[in-house]
Amino acid sequence: MRMTVLPQVALAADYTIPRLIKGGWQLAGGHGTVNATDAMRDMLAFTDAGITAFDCADIYTGVEELIGRFIRERRTLRGADAPPVRVHTKCVPDLAALPTLTKTDLARIIDRSLQRLGVERLDLVQLHWWDYDIPGAVDAALHLAELQQVGKIHHLGATNFDTSHLDALLIAGVPLVSHQVQVSVLDGRALRDMARLCSRHGVQLLAYGALAGGFLHERWLGAPEPAMPLENRSLVKYKLIIDDIGGWDHFQSLLQLLRRIADAHETTIGAVALRYVLDQEPVAAAIVGARSTAHLASTVAATQLSLTTAERAQLAAMIATAHGLVGDVYTLEREKGGRHASIMRYNLNTT
Numbered sequence: 001m002r003m004t005v006l007p008q009v010a011l012a013a014d015y016t017i018p019r020l021i022k023g024g025w026q027l028a029g030g031h032g033t034v035n036a037t038d039a040m041r042d043m044l045a046f047t048d049a050g051i052t053a054f055d056c057a058d059i060y061t062g063v064e065e066l067i068g069r070f071i072r073e074r075r076t077l078r079g080a081d082a083p084p085v086r087v088h089t090k091c092v093p094d095l096a097a098l099p100t101l102t103k104t105d106l107a108r109i110i111d112r113s114l115q116r117l118g119v120e121r122l123d124l125v126q127l128h129w130w131d132y133d134i135p136g137a138v139d140a141a142l143h144l145a146e147l148q149q150v151g152k153i154h155h156l157g158a159t160n161f162d163t164s165h166l167d168a169l170l171i172a173g174v175p176l177v178s179h180q181v182q183v184s185v186l187d188g189r190a191l192r193d194m195a196r197l198c199s200r201h202g203v204q205l206l207a208y209g210a211l212a213g214g215f216l217h218e219r220w221l222g223a224p225e226p227a228m229p230l231e232n233r234s235l236v237k238y239k240l241i242i243d244d245i246g247g248w249d250h251f252q253s254l255l256q257l258l259r260r261i262a263d264a265h266e267t268t269i270g271a272v273a274l275r276y277v278l279d280q281e282p283v284a285a286a287i288v289g290a291r292s293t294a295h296l297a298s299t300v301a302a303t304q305l306s307l308t309t310a311e312r313a314q315l316a317a318m319i320a321t322a323h324g325l326v327g328d329v330y331t332l333e334r335e336k337g338g339r340h341a342s343i344m345r346y347n348l349n350t351t
Contacts, residue, residue, distance in 0.1 A: 003083065006050035007303050009284045011177045011204055015123075015155055017053040017086050019278055019303055022046045023208065023289035024056035024063040025234070036066060038292075043070045044077065045293045049300050052083050055180070055206070055287050057090035058109055059348035064089060064116035072118060088124040088206070089113050090159055090180075091144060095130040095346035103143045109349065110147050126157040126180050130346055131334070132165060141174040148175070157206070162328035163193040166203075176203050178284065181329050183207035183277050185216070185254060185319060186241050190329050191280055204284035210277040211270050211288065213238040217295075218269055221255045233343050234289070240340055244332075245322040257318050261311050267301055274302035276315055 006018040022043070027034055043054070056063045071085055091109055093101050113122055125144060129137040147153050157178035158166055166179060179198055181190040183205065190205060198205060211217070213234035225248040230236050242251045258269045265272070277286045288299050307315075325332060332340040 003048050003078075004050035004300070005083070006300065009204070011124075011284060012155055015086075015177070017285055018050055019285045020051045020274075020299065021053040021055050021088065021206065021285050021287045022051050023287045024054060024060050024067065026289045027056075027063045027066060028060040034062075034066075036069075039066060040070055040073060042290075042293050043067070044074060045296060046290075047074065047078075047083075047085060049296055051288075051300070053086040053088065053285070055088045055208075057092055058113050059090070059092045059345075061348070064113055068117040068119070086123045087117060087119070088126060088157070088180075089117070089122060090126045090128055091140075092128040092349055093130075093140070094349045097347075097349070098129070098131060098134040098136060101136055101140060103146070106140060106143045107147060110144070110152055114152065121151060122153045124155045124157050124178065125153045126159040126178070128159045129161070129165070132162075137161075137165060138168055138172045138174070141169050142172060145174055160330040160333070162331060163197050164328075166194070167197055170197075170201050170203070176201075178204050178206050180206040180208060180287070182209040183280060183283060183286075184209050184212055185258070185273055185276050185315065186212055186238070186245055186251075186322075187325055188319065189325050189327065189331075194329050195280070195282060199282045204282050205280075206285050206287060207277050207280075207283050208287040208289070209238065210274050210286040212241065212273075213289070215239070215242065215251075216255070216258065216269055216273040218259070220251075221259055221269070222252070236343050237340070241325065244325055250322060254318055254322075257314060261307070261314070264311070265305055267305060268295070268298040270295060271298050271302040271305055272307070274299065275305040275307055276312075278302065279307065279312070 008016045009019055010016045027039055054067055056067055067087055127141050144156055148156055155177045156175055158176055159180035183190050215238050258272050262269050262272045274286055277283055335341055
């Protein structure tokens with residue numbers, strides 16, 4: 001079978017990925033029942049379409065095992081010469097474990113991911129740290145660097161650090177190649193100080209939330225504002241973002257603009273929203289959290305889309321009318337007792 005090759009980007013001299021990455025959060029079960037057979041079929045369709053990098057985490061229940069099984073089955077179906085699947089996972093120690101976290105604890109987490117995925121080396125491990133009031137993030141990152149030196153990890157990244165704390169990792173000499181953060185037409189927090197810091201240090205952004213959990217889609221254009229409870233945690237998360245930047249009316253104006261631009265290119269709202277993110281510096285790739293292949297063709301089409309100067313200016317002008325999200329990367333989500341923190345699950349890293 002002929003497989004598509006998407007535009008590629010190098011995170012390091014020896015490590016290249018497609019500009020679209022398949023997200024794994026939606027496969028963890030919190031977004032509805034996951035049928036393993038369907039998930040396998042869909043993952044194969046994504047890799048055949050050129051999306052040969054997957055994102056997951058040690059706290060996404062069952063997802064590392066599912067991807068590991070897929071890699072083995074794909075080898076049988078497509079042969080050993082098929083383009084390799086890159087798997088980016090995360091190291092997310094429990095909030096409750098942070099005060100006493102040891103090098104041994106981190107090694108155990110990494111060994112468990114290796115076992116679940118069935119690989120000898122993890123392609124990319126991205127560290128997350130729940131609470132900056134608890135010291136140890138730099139030490140944890142340096143311990144992961146030691147595991148990299150002994151061959152258990154190929155490359156290191158971070159996820160959801162704010163600018164000052166990511167800077168602390170870099171000052172300490174942690175060899176980061178990437179930082180996974182939320183970026184979309186709704187959320188530009190990572191495109192300010194964070195983007196400048198990463199550009200100076202050669203750290204590239206892996207953007208999640210580019211489609212706002214599915215809100216950046218035709219189904220919501222002209223739709224009444226949804227009431228709680230929403231279908232899943234992802235929709236709850238991004239509805240809070242919509243509320244903060246100006247509410248449903250502002251969001252509808254943004255969708256209308258995205259639709260006009262999409263019409264000019266005979267594509268979809270989602271493709272335009274993805275292209276916007278891919279055009280931002282220093283975004284290397286966007287993570288698409290699709291649960292199925294329903295929108296795969298339009299997703300892939302975003303990599304070939306080219307927005308005009310006028311269209312980019314129109315989007316920038318619309319974004320400028322929003323209230324803008326307060327704080328640095330992930331600041332709202334870290335606010336103890338805050339609305340955005342209410343959907344977090346802090347202690348999922350069980351054995």
